[in-house]
Amino acid sequence: xxxxxxxxxxxxxxxxxxxxxxxxxxxxxxxxxxxxxxxxxxxxxxxxxxxxxxxxxxxxxxxxxxxxxxxxxxxxxxxxxxxxxxxxxxxxxxxxxxxxxxxxxxxxxxxxxxxxxxxxxxxxxxxxxxxxxxxxxxxxxxxxxxxxxxxxxxxxxxxxxxxxxxxxxxxxxxxxxxxxxxxxxxxxxxxxxxxxxxxxxxxxxxxxxxxxxxxxxxxxxxxxxxxxxxxxxxxxxxxxxxxxxxxxxxxxxxxxxxxxxxxxxxxxxxxxxxxxxxxxxxxxxxxxxxxxxxxxxxxxxxxxxxxxxxxxxxxxxxxxxxxxxxxxxxxxxxxxxxxxxxxx
Ligand SMILES: *[C@@H]1O[C@H](CO)[C@@H](O)[C@H](O)[C@H]1NC(C)=O
Ligand SMILES: *[C@@H]1O[C@H](CO)[C@@H](O)[C@H](O)[C@H]1NC(C)=O
Numbered sequence: 001x002x003x004x005x006x007x008x009x010x011x012x013x014x015x016x017x018x019x020x021x022x023x024x025x026x027x028x029x030x031x032x033x034x035x036x037x038x039x040x041x042x043x044x045x046x047x048x049x050x051x052x053x054x055x056x057x058x059x060x061x062x063x064x065x066x067x068x069x070x071x072x073x074x075x076x077x078x079x080x081x082x083x084x085x086x087x088x089x090x091x092x093x094x095x096x097x098x099x100x101x102x103x104x105x106x107x108x109x110x111x112x113x114x115x116x117x118x119x120x121x122x123x124x125x126x127x128x129x130x131x132x133x134x135x136x137x138x139x140x141x142x143x144x145x146x147x148x149x150x151x152x153x154x155x156x157x158x159x160x161x162x163x164x165x166x167x168x169x170x171x172x173x174x175x176x177x178x179x180x181x182x183x184x185x186x187x188x189x190x191x192x193x194x195x196x197x198x199x200x201x202x203x204x205x206x207x208x209x210x211x212x213x214x215x216x217x218x219x220x221x222x223x224x225x226x227x228x229x230x231x232x233x234x235x236x237x238x239x240x241x242x243x244x245x246x247x248x249x250x251x252x253x254x255x256x257x258x259x260x261x262x263x264x265x266x267x268x269x270x271x272x273x274x275x276x277x278x279x280x281x282x283x284x285x286x287x288x289x290x291x292x293x294x295x296x297x298x299x300x301x302x303x304x305x306x307x308x309x310x311x312x313x314x315x316x317x318x319x320x321x322x323x324x325x326x327x328x329x330x331x332x333x334x335x336x337x338x339x340x341x342x343x344x
Contacts, residue, residue: 034311035332035344037295038318039083044326045070047110047245048313049173049304051123052077053148059083059313059329060090060111060125068093069111069127071149077311077331090150091125091143098155100141103129109138110245110302113148114174116221118181124221125152126172126185131159137168137193140185142222160222161187166209167194173304174221175248177279183221184279186214186231186246186257199241200263210234212246212259214280231257232274232283240268245302248279251336255279258289260301265323267292269299271314275339289341290314297330299323305334305341312343 093105139162143152191209192198215227262268303314
């Protein structure tokens with residue numbers, strides 16, 4: 001029912017755990033309970049993505065605390081290990097070894113790291129940075145490193161994906177389809193950036209183009225083979241004209257497109273997903289996964305499920321409706337059952 005590297009959980013144990021939830025040890029045994037909140041003790045860590053290499057889980061996040069990219073790690077995430085509280089910068093901006101020529105230092109959002117297992121085993125980091133030529137617009141670049149911890153290198157003279165007049169391309173996420181072995185990148189058209197910040201900045205600005213787009217690449221993670229194709233759009237005022245942070249995963253014949261919706265800075269932010277039987281869509285059957293009030297969280301978003309381990313990382317506002325107070329890193333495990341996702 002899940003991926004080959006993820007041991008299936010006997011249904012009988014799930015049912016037992018559900019009715020004996022008061023027993024934490026059994027629950028942990030059965031569901032590998034990794035729900036944890038604010039694991040970096042109040043440090044700002046937005047838009048996380050994770051990858052596990054050699055038993056160590058690495059999480060990457062948006063620029064913060066003077067770091068172009070923030071990185072923390074956990075030597076034993078599966079067994080309630082602890083997160084490094086000292087953040088590192090795997091993609092420094094000081095040309096060691098190389099930061100993009102087109103990108104502005106320390107404006108880097110929502111990094112996502114894939115290992116190119118089907119290429120040369122190197123690591124590819126998709127990131128969004130403000131254009132030097134137009135600071136209102138972020139576009140997507142690709143940095144590479146031979147080791148997961150970096151330093152990542154990107155000596156490109158132009159972004160990988162940059163629909164500048166539409167507002168740019170952000171929140172890119174890589175995906176290797178386990179059935180076809182083909183590689184993809186999904187991202188968001190950042191319409192609000194071309195429209196004064198959009199509806200979330202002022203309700204007089206409606207900027208409907210937050211299309212989630214898909215391209216297929218060569219196994220190098222860069223060279224475009226097909227697309228872009230528009231997979232999904234916001235639902236107007238119900239989404240505050242904004243969806244973002246797309247991630248695609250596959251389980252048991254179903255493609256799951258996870259995304260955040262609402263206003264990043266407020267309690268309206270949520271995590272949802274839609275499903276399809278073909279990676280190019282059509283995607284539908286929208287379901288809410290996380291919202292304000294769940295486990296006492298405010299504005300959860302920026303979620304990234306990892307297929308190899310079942311790890312799930314996301315952020316939430318530290319304070320109600322106050323992004324200025326920062327966004328905390330939270331963790332869980334995820335599993336797919338048919339067309340539905342459960343967190344534990
Ligand atoms: C980074 O890219 C630059 C420019 O292409 C190159 O000279 C340098 O060797 C690269 N460094 C690493 C560590 O790959
Ligand atoms: C948003 O912009 C992209 C890039 O220009 C375009 O391909 C897409 O069709 C637009 N989406 C909508 C809903 O118009």
